[in-house]
Amino acid sequence: xxxxxxxxxxxxxxxxxxxxxxxxxxxxxxxxxxxxxxxxxxxxxxxxxxxxxxxxxxxxxxxxxxxxxxxxxxxxxxxxxxxxxxxxxxxxxxxxxxxxxxxxxxxxxxxxxxxxxxxxxxxxxxxxxxxxxxxxxxxxxxxxxxxxxxxxxxxxxxxxxxxxxxxxxxxxxxxxxxxxxxxxxxxxxxxxxxxxxxxxxxxxxxxxxxxxxxxxxxxxxxxxxxxxxxxxxxxxxxxxxxxxxxxxxxxxxxxxxxxxxxxxxxxxxxx
Amino acid sequence: xxxxxxxxxxxxxxxxxxxxxxxxxxxxxxxxxxxxxxxxxxxxxxxxxxxxxxxxxxxxxxxxxxxxxxxxxxxxxxxxxxxxxxxxxxxxxxxxxxxxxxxxxxxxxxxxxxxxxxxxxxxxxxxxxxxxxxxxxxxxxxxxxxxxxxxxxxxxxxxxxxxxxxxxxxxxxxxxxxxxxxxxxxxxxxxxxxxxxxxxxxxxxxxxxxxxxxxxxxxxxxxxxxxxxxxxxxxxxxxxxxxxxxxxxxxxxxxxxxxxxxxxxxxxxxxxxxxxxxxxxxxxxxxxxxxxxxxxxxxxxxxxxxxxxxxxxxxxxxxxxxxxxxxxxxxxxxxxxxxxxxxxxxxxxxxxxxxxxx
Numbered sequence: 001x002x003x004x005x006x007x008x009x010x011x012x013x014x015x016x017x018x019x020x021x022x023x024x025x026x027x028x029x030x031x032x033x034x035x036x037x038x039x040x041x042x043x044x045x046x047x048x049x050x051x052x053x054x055x056x057x058x059x060x061x062x063x064x065x066x067x068x069x070x071x072x073x074x075x076x077x078x079x080x081x082x083x084x085x086x087x088x089x090x091x092x093x094x095x096x097x098x099x100x101x102x103x104x105x106x107x108x109x110x111x112x113x114x115x116x117x118x119x120x121x122x123x124x125x126x127x128x129x130x131x132x133x134x135x136x137x138x139x140x141x142x143x144x145x146x147x148x149x150x151x152x153x154x155x156x157x158x159x160x161x162x163x164x165x166x167x168x169x170x171x172x173x174x175x176x177x178x179x180x181x182x183x184x185x186x187x188x189x190x191x192x193x194x195x196x197x198x199x200x201x202x203x204x205x206x207x208x209x210x211x212x213x214x215x216x217x218x219x220x221x222x223x224x225x226x227x228x229x230x231x232x233x234x235x236x237x238x239x240x241x242x243x244x245x246x247x248x249x250x251x252x253x254x255x256x257x258x259x260x261x262x263x264x265x266x267x268x269x270x271x
Numbered sequence: 272x273x274x275x276x277x278x279x280x281x282x283x284x285x286x287x288x289x290x291x292x293x294x295x296x297x298x299x300x301x302x303x304x305x306x307x308x309x310x311x312x313x314x315x316x317x318x319x320x321x322x323x324x325x326x327x328x329x330x331x332x333x334x335x336x337x338x339x340x341x342x343x344x345x346x347x348x349x350x351x352x353x354x355x356x357x358x359x360x361x362x363x364x365x366x367x368x369x370x371x372x373x374x375x376x377x378x379x380x381x382x383x384x385x386x387x388x389x390x391x392x393x394x395x396x397x398x399x400x401x402x403x404x405x406x407x408x409x410x411x412x413x414x415x416x417x418x419x420x421x422x423x424x425x426x427x428x429x430x431x432x433x434x435x436x437x438x439x440x441x442x443x444x445x446x447x448x449x450x451x452x453x454x455x456x457x458x459x460x461x462x463x464x465x466x467x468x469x470x471x472x473x474x475x476x477x478x479x480x481x482x483x484x485x486x487x488x489x490x491x492x493x494x495x496x497x498x499x500x501x502x503x504x505x506x507x508x509x510x511x512x513x514x515x516x517x518x519x520x521x522x523x524x525x526x527x528x529x530x531x532x533x534x535x536x537x538x539x540x541x542x543x544x545x546x547x548x549x550x551x552x553x554x555x556x557x558x559x560x561x562x563x564x565x566x567x568x569x570x571x572x573x574x575x576x577x578x579x580x581x582x583x584x585x586x587x588x589x590x591x592x593x594x595x596x597x598x599x600x601x602x603x604x605x606x607x608x609x610x611x612x613x614x615x616x617x618x619x620x621x622x623x624x625x626x627x628x629x
Contacts, residue, residue: 066495092497104492106485108554116478117485121497123478127506133473138285141477145284180496 009236016044018077019220020065020188025074027060027244034060035071036244042188047214048222049235051255053264056241058224059101062190065222066098067091093121097186099177101193101224107166111176114165115151118183119144151179155209171202175209182213189213191223195230203227207234232256240264274622290472293623307461312454320453321526327567328460329521334547334559335471336514341545342553343475344507345487346396350408352540353415354512356532357385358519360425363434366447366524367427374439374446374524378463381520382513388415389512396504412541419532435529447524456525463521467514472556474510483507484554515544550603552612561611569596 006016018041027035035057042048050058063069065076067088076083078094097118106114123144125136152158155175160168165176174194181189194210195203207230213219225231231238232252240248240255242264248255255261274295281287291297315324333351340346361381365372372380392411396404419425426434438448445451446459474480482503485493494500523530530536543566551562570592577588607614621628 068491068495087499088494089497089499092495098495100492104489106488106492108488109481109484113481113484117481117493117496117498120478120482120485125478127474127479130477130479131470131474133477137473137477141288142284145288149284184496 013045013215015046015236018042019044019079020222021077022061022065023075023077025061025064025071025076027057027064027069027071033244035064037074038241038244038246039074040239040246040249042220042222043237044220045214045218046220046236047210047234048220049231049238050222050224050241051226051228051231051238052241052247055243057244058241059192061241062098062192062222062224065188066096066190092184095184095187096190097181097184097188098190099174099181099192099194101196103170103173103177105165105173105177105180108164110162110164111157111168111179112148112152112161114176115148115179115183116144118151118180119148121184147185148183151183154182154212155179171198171205174198174202174206178206178209182217182219185217186219189219189221191221191225193224193226195225195227203230210234274619274625288476290476304465308458312458315453315457317453320457322571323567324457325460325526327563328457328464329518329526330544330547330567331464331560331563332467332521333515333518333544334551334563335468335556336511336518337544338548338551338553338555338559339471339475339483339514340507340511341548342555342558343480343487344483344504344511345490346393346504346507347401347405348408348511349405349538349541349545350392350411350415351515351544352536352538353412354385354389354515355519355522355540356415356419356536357388357512358382358516359523359530359536360419360434360532361385361516362520362524363427363436364425366437366439370437374441377439378517378520378524382517385516385519386509386513389515390505390509393505393508393512396508397501409538409541412538416532416536431531433529433531434523436524436527439524448528451525460521460525463517467517468556468560471510471514475556479506487554546600550600550610552610552615555610555612557615558610558612561615565611566596569599 006014008014020042021039022041023039025035025038026033038057038061050061052058060069064071067086067090070085106117109117123140125140129135129137152161155178157172157175157179160172160176165173168176178191178194181191191210195206198206210221210223211234214221223235235252237250238248238252238255239246240258240261242260247260247264248258250258274293279292279294281292291300311324333355337348337351340348358381361384362377365377365380366374369377392408395407399407420432426432436447438445438450440446441459444455446455475483482493482498483506485496485498486500486503486507490500493503519536523535527535547562547566548559549562550565551560552558573592573595574588577583577591578585583591603610
C-alpha cells in the first residue's frame with residue numbers, strides 16, 4: 001500500500017493520505033526516556049488505536065501530538081507541514097481536540113456550559129460586545145449553542161443539559177467529555193482511554209459513538225484503549241508501544257499475530 | 272405554585288439563556304429595582320445612607336470585582352485594598368488635575384487606571400498559583416499603600432498627607448463634597464452598581480466567563496481545549512481591578528470625602544472584601560451582593576441591638592461585635608462552605624418542587 005494514496009475500507013469509508021505524522025519522536029523526563037524514537041502516521045478518516053501495557057508512553061504520545069509535551073527529538077507533521085513548537089491552545093485552534101484518561105471536566109459548570117467550552121476556539125466576539133450582551137456576542141452565543149445542541153442530541157444527553165457535571169455518574173461524565181471535544185468540530189480527535197472503567201453496555205454505547213463520529217462527521221480519531229476486543233473491532237490500524245518503543249504497527253490482524261506484541265502482553269519465558 | 276419553569280416555554284436559545292429563567296424571579300428583580308429607584312431615595316435619611324446603604328452599594332461593586340477574579344477565575348487575591356487605593360488616588364489626581372472633567376468619567380477612568388495596575392500585578396499569576404499567588408498580591412497591597420504614603424505627588428503635597436474630594440456635580444446636583452444630598456449620592460452609586468452588575472453578569476455567562484471558569488476548574492484541560500491562560504488570567508485581573516478601582520474611587524469621592532491611605536485602604540479592607548466574597552458565595556453575582564450586605568449590615572445590626580436595645584457601653588459592644596461577627600463567619604463556613612448564594616440556590620430548588628418534593 002502506497003503511503004500517499006487513498007483507499008476504501010471494507011465497510012465503505014474512504015481513508016485519505018496521512019494527516020498527522022510523528023517522526024522519530026524522543027521524549028525524556030530528566031533521566032527517564034518516556035518515548036524512544038517513535039514514528040507513525042494517522043491517515044485522514046481512519047480510526048487509529050495506540051495500545052500497550054501501562055507505562056508504555058501512550059498518553060505521553062498524545063500529549064506530544066497536542067503540544068502539551070515538547071519532545072527533545074523528532075518532528076510532528078500536520079497536514080503535510082512541519083509543525084513548529086506551539087502552545088497547546090494554539091494547537092487546539094488548528095483543529096485537534098482530546099479527552100483525558102482521568103475525567104477533566106470543569107466541575108463547577110453545567111453539562112451545557114462544559115460542552116460550550118468546546119466552542120471557545122470558534123467564538124471570537126470582543127469583550128465589550130459580551131459585556132453589553134448585544135450584537136455580535138449574543139448572535140454568536142446562539143449560533144454556537146445550536147451546534148452544541150446537535151452534539152447533545154447526538155450523544156443522547158438532552159436530559160442532563162443543565163445538571164452540574166459534578167453530580168453526573170461516571171459514564172455520563174465520559175460522554176460529556178467526548179461532547180466537549182466534539183463541539184470543537186476537530187479534524188483530529190484524540191481519545192485517551194474513552195472506555196476505562198465502564199461496563200459492557202457503556203462500552204458498547206461509547207464504541208458506537210466513536211464509530212458514528214468517524215462515519216458521520218469524517219473525523220479522524222486516534223485512541224488509546226486497553227480493551228483488546230474493542231480495539232480490534234473498531235480500529236483500522238493499531239500502533240503497539242512497550243517501554244517507550246514501538247513494537248508493532250499495522251491492521252488489527254497483523255498486530256494480533258506479531259510475536260513481539262504477544263511477548264509484551266503475555267511475557268516471555270526466560271530460559 | 273408560582274415558582275415554576277413549567278408552562279413558561281422557551282422557544283429560542285436566546286430566551287433560554289436569560290438571566291432569570293423563572294417568571295417569578297424576573298418580576299422580583301424588576302420590583303426590587305423599581306423600589307430601589309422610586310421609593311428608597313425618598314425614605315433615606317443621613318444615618319441610613321452613611322451607615323448602611325452607601326457602604327453596601329460600594330462594597331458590592333468591590334465584591335463583584337473580587338468575585339470575578341477569585342470566584343470565577345480562581346485566582347486568590349489579597350490586594351483588593353491596594354487596588355481600591357489606586358482607584359481613589361487616581362480619582363483624586365483626575366479631579367484636581369482636570370477640574371472640568373465630568374465626575375462619571377473621572378470614576379470610569381480611575382477604574383481603567385486600576386485595571387492597568389491590576390494587570391501588572393496579575394502577571395505573576397501566570398507562574399504561581401494558590402497560596403503563593405495570595406502572598407504575591409499581598410505584596411501588591413503593602414507596596415501600593417507604601418507608595419501612596421511615600422510619594423507626596425499622589426496627595427498633591429498636602430501637609431496632612433490626606434486626600435479630600437472637591438465638590439463635583441452631575442446634572443446640577445452635587446455628588447461629591449460636603450453639599451451632596453444623601454439621595455443624590457445614593458442614586459449616583461446605585462447607577463454604577465446597576466450597570467456594573469449587569470455587565471458582570473453578561474461577562475460571566477458568555478464565552479469570557481467560560482474561559483475564566485475553565486481556568487478555575489482545571490487549568491491544564493482548559494489550555495488543551497484552546498483557552499489561552501495568559502489572556503484569560505490577565506483579562507480577569509483587568510476586569511476585576513476595574514471594578515475594585517471604581518469601588519475605591521466611589522468610596523473616597525462619594526462616601527468618605529477625605530481619606531488617608533493606610534487607614535482607608537489597609538489590609539483589613541482586602542480581608543473585608545475577601546470575606547464578603549467567601550460568605551456571599553464564590554462564583555456568583557448575587558453572592559457578592561449578599562456577602563456585602565452581610566458584612567455591612569451585621570455589625571450595624573449588632574451595635575443597634577447591644578447599645579440601643581440592651582444598653583451596653585459602646586466599647587464593650589464594639590468588642591463583642593468583633594467576637595460575634597467572627598463567630599458567625601466560622602459557623603457559616605462550616606454549615607455552608609459555598610456561601611449565601613448556595614443557600615439561596617438550594618432554597619430555590621426546594622421551592623420549585625414545593626409542595627410535592629417527590
